[in-house]
Amino acid sequence: MIRSTLSQSAKFTRRLALGLAVATALSAMLPATSVFAAAKNSIVIGMGGEPSGLDPTVAAPVFIGQVTWQNIFEGLVTIDRDGKIQPQLADSWEISEDGKTYTFKLHEGVKFHDGEVFDSAVAKSSLERARGDASVNPQKRFFAAISSIETPDATTLVLKLKQPSGSLLYWLGWPASVMVGTKSAETNKTIPIGTGPFKFVNWAKGDKVELARNMDYWNKDVTVALDKATFRFIPDPQAQAAALKSGDVDAFPEFGAPELMASFEGDARLGTFIGNTELKVVAGMNNAVKPFNDKRVRQALMMAVDRATIIEGAWSGFGTAIGSHYTPNDRGYVNTTGVLSYDAEKAKALLAEAGYPNGLSFTIKAPQMPYAQRTSQVLQAMFAEIGVTMTIETTEFPAKWVSDVLKGANYEMTIVAHAEPMDIDIFSRDPYYFNYKNPTFNEIIKNVELTADPVEQEELYQDAQKILAQDVPALFLFVMPKLGVWDKKIQGLWENEPIPSNVLTDVHWEE
Template sequence: MRIRKFFGAAAVFGSVLFATLSAAPAVEATPKTSVTLGMSIEPAGLDPTIAAPVAIGQVTWQNIFEGLTTIDRNGAVQPQLAESWEISEDGRTYTFKLRPGVTFHDGEVFDSSVAKFAIDRARGEDSVNPQKRYFQTIESVETPDPQTLVLKLREPTGSLLYWLAWPSSSMVGTKSADNNKTTPVGTGPFTFVNWSKGEKVELARNTNYWNKGEAAKLETAVFRFISEPQAQAAALKAGDIDGFPEFAAPELMESFEGDDRHVTVIGDTEMKVVAGMNNARKPFDDARVREALMMALDRNMIVEGAWSGYGTPIGSHYTSNDPGYVDLTGVYPYNPEKAKALLEEAGYGNGFTFIIKAPQMAYAQRTAQIMQAMFAQIGVTMNIETTEFPAKWVSDVFKASDYDMTIVAHAEPMDIDIYARDPYYFNYKNPSFNEVLGKVQQTTDPDEQAALYAEAQKILAQDVPALYLFVMPKLGVWDKKLRGLWENEPIPSNVLREVYWEE
């Protein structure tokens, strides 16, 4: 991570003003206790256990909702509502000791029966949990006493503690779960106050938070939704918002030079920008076509043109932050002539035409336009259809697989397993890949898991079920007196518990 601070010239006061202020009695400055943060995308709902868009968790995870475990700012799993756990030797029984004295914002007591309710809701037959598969190895949930929760598994699941930390695994109350989409109730350090659709979500400090030693320092917090990049910069400079943790205008980062109020932050994320292809639809069912399209793309030029040089090219669905990372950008390097030859071999010597459904976000639109020009050089015509995200994109692409190609930043950490899901919008099927991913869950040994992840990356790099483009960095701009925001993003979030204003 790199942090750059830009300072303007010092303000100069006239002698009369100086004398007036000097004569005035000293007034002790009152520290600010509120913050307003900007977000590019407004969530469609506020319950991360029933829908996939990451914007939901960016408002609610670790602010309103908490889990049995959590992920810290370094990406490590830590205890949360479960203060400790034991794992049986065969890896099939997890016994959690739950924290006493935890209540939901509506007063409901959190205990093992509520935890069982939340987990059964996530894994049940009628579950709409976006990560339902993470709960499928749970055979039974037992509650021997109010502070003890036992998960019996059908088979070892080496990533279980990590998965239980995700927003989709948040603990929800029996009384409030049905209404969490619009009026979320959790156990976290902030309570929900109001959601002005199209504008903002307001939170307030939870005065009854169970963890007194880590109670929120802020009294109130507001998330404002500003989609247009120029408007984001204008709101920052006008002081209408205190920070934009995920600033969507990389070309405007330098515009804060000389601004003594802000700090710019360039951190790591898990946001893998990929152009997914419908592997069940011609011509993308032919590996040679997919390989040709990959070789038609100059990833360095895409990063420069689409995101002002901020980003790292990738060759598989993986980031350098993750265990077992392998740089595979050399598997199908930029080679337009070889791409043309492959298309000829596949029977598309005269090229073909297709549509890319690109979300309205700046990175997707800019990347699609650059790809369009590069594909034209090998005789392939790509027409761009802007598709509203999240609603339209989720409906048409994610759920219905009604598309040729799309482009989106996959923000979930360690989500290489999406290529083993059936169904999933790529419509990619590879038993060998699935077998490797299955082996990952059979061990908790970090070295063994890393080696298996490396093998999985290589399979995807060779098969190219999606065009692997680049990892987006976390570009943040916020007030230089604001402390505690995460510089890096091991999981999509805006964790506010440690945020405060420097006096």
């Protein structure tokens, strides 16, 4: 009896030991991300696309800022989660009465991750690089009003302007305006070095970017909870959902499959979060070529579009209809969706008036992203109802689209989500891919910058929206929401997106 008991005990001990050994072996084989997530001092963020580089001051794709802005790089000022301007590397500033002199007092004791000291000379160098003749900054226009930069002392930076620039302070908070060091500026594309709360560790192309907490972060008023952050790039929506459900990814702040959002309902671990963005989905037309150089054709196509059906078919009902290049989040917003509302019969009549009684045909260059493909397919069916044949040409984004459409204007119609906040001024840029020219509109946009009065600016923005809604240089469709899915214990991620970003400063795991 004793022998039997000892035998059973020995067997149990062996089973326990074997179980522990297997568990240890499995643990060793688990991805590092899972181990880190269990430690509750790290996070794995999923993204639908990989950045082309890691320096937001030399290229425009939003994926760059979504990894680096406020994590690695910081600006003189920043934009908070409510879209408000806040001090950052500049503690304070003063603007002269004529709006042409900005004096910034810089924070002392700030160092870049490589040890370079941040002061007014470095800030001047960073801005000169952004605005100079050789600049490749995607938002070079932000700095066009600056005539000279002065550095009276190490903590004082003075910007002298040619004329008032009502949006300058806001623009200085954007990813394209972050401060870069004199020693690291040229290599930031692959090895980003900033002043932020996280340092760059590694970029495994096609897979992930890894960051680690900056233990010497200058802002002692900020408590950073995460020791490690990993951005994993998963373009396929089904794979995104699988990674979330398996725990390989802790959060997908911009989940790419609205039709799969319902699959997370009732999940004990994962929550869904729907917020606002600035992602305006528009079908741009080349206003310089037939038939789109005729406003009546553009108006007819707009009236052939039922926006509610577009939103349902393209993004599973998630989205807000817009009638101009402006979102309900933006100050001075006017609902212009009723200016050229859906009316297929009126659309046919207007086409006939423009000389196309038997319809017309053209090609849309549509990026491969799901929203663009789905929206194009719904538009194709709607246009067919008024006798218009639209051929869909899938165009690789960003490289081919940027080359053909954005830079070459070699297209008839295209579709893309414009992510920049308050970017209604793109229709006044010359050149720009819409090839839209309206002197009255241009004058309104110019006047926005000549005043710092927010009431005056809002009235001007309202006038600009009304002109675009009537002229229709692009088919204004809908604003995409921010569809987030993440572990319910994660706190501090931004639910709304005033700037395309994944700010990690306040992110932590709930105990």
